[in-house]
Amino acid sequence: MSEPLLSLSGVSRHFGALKAVDAVDLGIPAGSRHALIGPNGAGKSTLFKLITGAMPVSSGTVALGGSDITGLSENQRARRGISQTLQHSSLFLTQTVLQNVLLAAQRHHPGRRSLVPRRQAAARERARALLADVGLEQRSDTPVAALSHGERRQVEVAVALACEPRLLLLDEPAAGMSPAESARLVGLLQALPESVTVVIVEHDLDVVFALATSVTVLHLGRVLLTGSPDQVRTSDAVQEAYLGTGRESLFLDGTGPAHLEVS
Numbered sequence: 001m002s003e004p005l006l007s008l009s010g011v012s013r014h015f016g017a018l019k020a021v022d023a024v025d026l027g028i029p030a031g032s033r034h035a036l037i038g039p040n041g042a043g044k045s046t047l048f049k050l051i052t053g054a055m056p057v058s059s060g061t062v063a064l065g066g067s068d069i070t071g072l073s074e075n076q077r078a079r080r081g082i083s084q085t086l087q088h089s090s091l092f093l094t095q096t097v098l099q100n101v102l103l104a105a106q107r108h109h110p111g112r113r114s115l116v117p118r119r120q121a122a123a124r125e126r127a128r129a130l131l132a133d134v135g136l137e138q139r140s141d142t143p144v145a146a147l148s149h150g151e152r153r154q155v156e157v158a159v160a161l162a163c164e165p166r167l168l169l170l171d172e173p174a175a176g177m178s179p180a181e182s183a184r185l186v187g188l189l190q191a192l193p194e195s196v197t198v199v200i201v202e203h204d205l206d207v208v209f210a211l212a213t214s215v216t217v218l219h220l221g222r223v224l225l226t227g228s229p230d231q232v233r234t235s236d237a238v239q240e241a242y243l244g245t246g247r248e249s250l251f252l253d254g255t256g257p258a259h260l261e262v263s
């Protein structure tokens, strides 16, 4: 079997006596649409930060494409091909959608910054193509401040893609979105090329089951199960992990995810 794109081995993060992430082993093949789920406090955000390099591991190793990146900073990992969108927006509100994407591309490829009009035009063309990919070509010249919440999340995906990632990590991309906006987001993530491996941390299980080809369930910092969406859906252990967390069941009606209309 080929080497996973992302490989975690014995990854742990402790806060004093609390094992927020506890000896996690995980291999995510290239091209996956992988979801990390689990009840509140399961360790999802902490694990996300250990992958991006926003937080150092207490022990264990993180490898990307077979290279150990455990000791690398967040910026160094970004240069190796890890891009992320965060729960809290990092967009420039007074700049247009296009300018946000251009700035991200320039930050990532400082060498491509150019005063030559032909090169500037090529950069704008690349940025417009990305905006078309995320369904925002009509909004290129609109200031981000004038966009809806859902559209801003779409810009964040375009900004992350401007860094030409091998691994795109999305932290709760559907938070605060309407069902229609969530469906659009799922559609655009499904349409990304296989060269971009996607990992999402997401509470909205309709989004998870519409998108994910594989799912890891975290509980109390440990991997409870990694499997197909069907294996996760039908697991008694997963249902039990969600009991007592405010959700009576993994699915609110106990039958399955609500239908998410993905166009």
Ligand SMILES: Nc1ncnc2c1ncn2[C@@H]1O[C@H](COP(=O)(O)OP(=O)(O)OP(=O)(O)O)[C@@H](O)[C@H]1O
Binding pocket: 015, 018, 020, 038, 039, 040, 041, 042, 043, 044, 045, 046, 047
């Ligand atoms: N910087 C920190 N210092 C101390 N404890 C922390 C820190 N960050 C997270 N924790 C604790 O680690 C555990 C896991 O938190 P984490 O935010 O990773 O969970 P989560 O699964 O993302 O939860 P949620 O779904 O609520 O966002 C929790 O008990 C949390 O209180």
